[in-house]
Amino acid sequence: MSDLSQTQCYEWERLHGDPLGSATFKSKPQDFVVEETLRFELSGEGAHHYLYIEKQNINTDIVVKKLMRFAEVKPTDVGYAGKKDRFAVARQWYSVQLPLLQEIDWNEFNDDEVKVLSVTRHDKKLRIGAVKSNHFQIKLRDLSCAKEDFQQRLGLVSQCGFPNYFGEQRFGNDGANLSRGIDLLLKNKRLKNRNLQGLLFSAVRSFLYNHVVSERINKGLAQTLLEGDFVMLSGSEKGFVVDDLTAEQQRFKENDVLLTAPLAGSRSQTKNEALTFEMDSLADYQVLIEKLSNKRFNEERRTMLCFPQNVIADWHNDTDLTLSFDLPKGAFATSFLRELVTLNENKPAYTMAGE
Numbered sequence: 001m002s003d004l005s006q007t008q009c010y011e012w013e014r015l016h017g018d019p020l021g022s023a024t025f026k027s028k029p030q031d032f033v034v035e036e037t038l039r040f041e042l043s044g045e046g047a048h049h050y051l052y053i054e055k056q057n058i059n060t061d062i063v064v065k066k067l068m069r070f071a072e073v074k075p076t077d078v079g080y081a082g083k084k085d086r087f088a089v090a091r092q093w094y095s096v097q098l099p100l101l102q103e104i105d106w107n108e109f110n111d112d113e114v115k116v117l118s119v120t121r122h123d124k125k126l127r128i129g130a131v132k133s134n135h136f137q138i139k140l141r142d143l144s145c146a147k148e149d150f151q152q153r154l155g156l157v158s159q160c161g162f163p164n165y166f167g168e169q170r171f172g173n174d175g176a177n178l179s180r181g182i183d184l185l186l187k188n189k190r191l192k193n194r195n196l197q198g199l200l201f202s203a204v205r206s207f208l209y210n211h212v213v214s215e216r217i218n219k220g221l222a223q224t225l226l227e228g229d230f231v232m233l234s235g236s237e238k239g240f241v242v243d244d245l246t247a248e249q250q251r252f253k254e255n256d257v258l259l260t261a262p263l264a265g266s267r268s269q270t271k272n273e274a275l276t277f278e279m280d281s282l283a284d285y286q287v288l289i290e291k292l293s294n295k296r297f298n299e300e301r302r303t304m305l306c307f308p309q310n311v312i313a314d315w316h317n318d319t320d321l322t323l324s325f326d327l328p329k330g331a332f333a334t335s336f337l338r339e340l341v342t343l344n345e346n347k348p349a350y351t352m353a354g355e
Contacts, residue, residue, distance in 0.1 A: 012210050013217040014339055015163050015305070020153055021145030022342040029056050031139040032088035034333070038081060039132040046123030048079075048095045051106060051116050058113040059086040063094065070109050071096050079126035082134075082329060085169065091117065095126035131329035133309075138333060143319045143341065153340055154313060154323075161255075161305035162339040163213050163222070166206035167332035177203040185291040205263045205292065208285055212261040213304050215281040222259070222304065225249065228272030230301050231257040235328075239301060241271055259304040264289045265297035306331045 026032055042050055055063055060083040067078050077097040084090035098104065106116045143150060171178040181200035184191070191197040216222050225231075225245055232239035234256055242248050251257045262268070262278060264285075270278055282289060309326040316322070327333060337343055 012163065012165055012214040015217055015222055016153070016157060016160070016339055019338070019341045020149050021143060022344055023140040023144070024142045025138075025140060025337070025343040025345045026087055027139075027141060029088055031141075032085060032333075033137040034084055034088060034090050034092075035135045036081065036084070036090075036092040037132045037135065038093055038126075039130050042120050042122045044120055044122075046121045047100045048097050048122045048125055049104070049106070050120050050122050050126065051094045051096065051109075052091060052118040053094055054089065054091045054115045054117055055084070056089050056113060057087060060084055060090075060092070063114055066109070066114065067094060067096055071098065071104060073097065081126055081128060081130040093126055095122065097125060129329065133326050133328055134331075134333075135310075135324070135326050136333045137322055137324050138337070139320070139322045140337075140341065141320050142344075143321070145341070147315065147318050150321075150340065151313065154311065157336070157339045158308055158311045158325075160223075161307045162336050163217060164303055164306040164331060165210045165213060165335040167334040169332070169334075170206045171203050178207055182288065185288055185295075188291070201292065201295065201297070204288060205265070205297070208264045208282060208288065209261050209302060211285070212278055212281050216259075216261070216277070216304065219277075221277070225252045225259070226272075226274040226277060228270050228274040230260050230269045230274070232260055232301065232303055234258055241269065242274075243271075255307065260301035261304045263300040263302055264292050265299040266293035267298050269299055269301060302330070306336070308336055 051067075053063060060080055064075070064078050064080065067073070068075060071077075073096060079095040081093055084092050106119050109116055172180075177200050181202075181204040183189070184197065184200055185204060191200075213222070225242060225248060227242065227245055229242045230239055231242055231248070231252070239257075239260065248257060262270070264282070268275060268278070306327065311323070311325040314322045314324065323337075325333075325336070327336065334343070
């Protein structure tokens with residue numbers, strides 16, 4: 001398992017069949033723009049300076065280090081809600097805790113890689129997961145299929161959803177994070193850098209999740225409710241186990257409740273038919289699940305399908321367009337795009353997770 005190839009990692013089943021054609025993706029950072037929206041309103045008061053920062057060709061962790069040096073604060077004084085792609089124009093929130101009466105000129109923080117767009121205050125640190133949604137504007141060039149066919153496929157995927165796969169950013173360059181995470185688990189090693197260790201274990205759990213979703217699509221069950229499925233309420237992180245299929249069929253049909261797949265750990269939340277399916281799908285990886293359980297990971301659930309919102313295709317000509325859409329937190333734009341076209345990407349070296 002420690003020799004998983006890139007093909008094994010990334011050739012997950014598509015929900016809507018083979019893409020219609022190909023398109024060039026990420027020719028330049030400006031071709032991929034993402035803007036973050038938080039889940040709460042900022043109070044305008046408090047010791048935490050909230051900075052809305054635009055970054056280019058730099059990952060989130062490097063911005064954090066820049067903020068620490070500039071403000072002369074500790075790592076625990078800086079917060080962010082989620083990591084964003086390096087090879088992109090990304091606008092996201094950071095928080096920096098300073099003494100309540102201390103003022104700072106954040107304009108002096110600006111350089112060729114980062115720019116502070118706005119500043120306000122709040123009484124609490126920004127935490128991982130505080131994102132409500134991300135808005136994307138992505139330019140696709142040299143589309144090889146007909147414009148009309150692309151629009152039809154776009155409508156289908158927007159209405160019926162796409163597999164909520166973790167993107168390859170999660171697994172690192174050539175799957176390095178995944179391979180290293182598997183190695184740590186199998187050899188029962190620990191890293192002094194707990195953040196890096198968490199990232200590597202997350203890559204393993206993400207791979208196992210993607211595998212279950214891909215298997216469910218392969219078996220024709222991605223849009224079928226099974227007895228014992230754990231479902232989540234649409235727009236919520238709360239859910240329940242389906243004991244009565246008949247009682248939930250209408251809500252399922254209307255996407256009021258959504259199927260989930262596991263982020264592996266102890267204490268499985270599915271039962272009966274759904275549990276059997278997931279155990280069979282993960283039979284080859286039980287040793288990894290046991291190791292994760294020994295590391296005190298409990299099973300979590302993630303929705304299996306994602307539904308993009310406010311989807312707009314702005315055509316520049318018959319082969320180039322800018323695609324705008326909103327995704328909930330944790331969803332990867334590349335997982336949406338791969339249901340539409342094969343992406344010919346000027347691929348950077350991925351070492352960090354998330355979009």
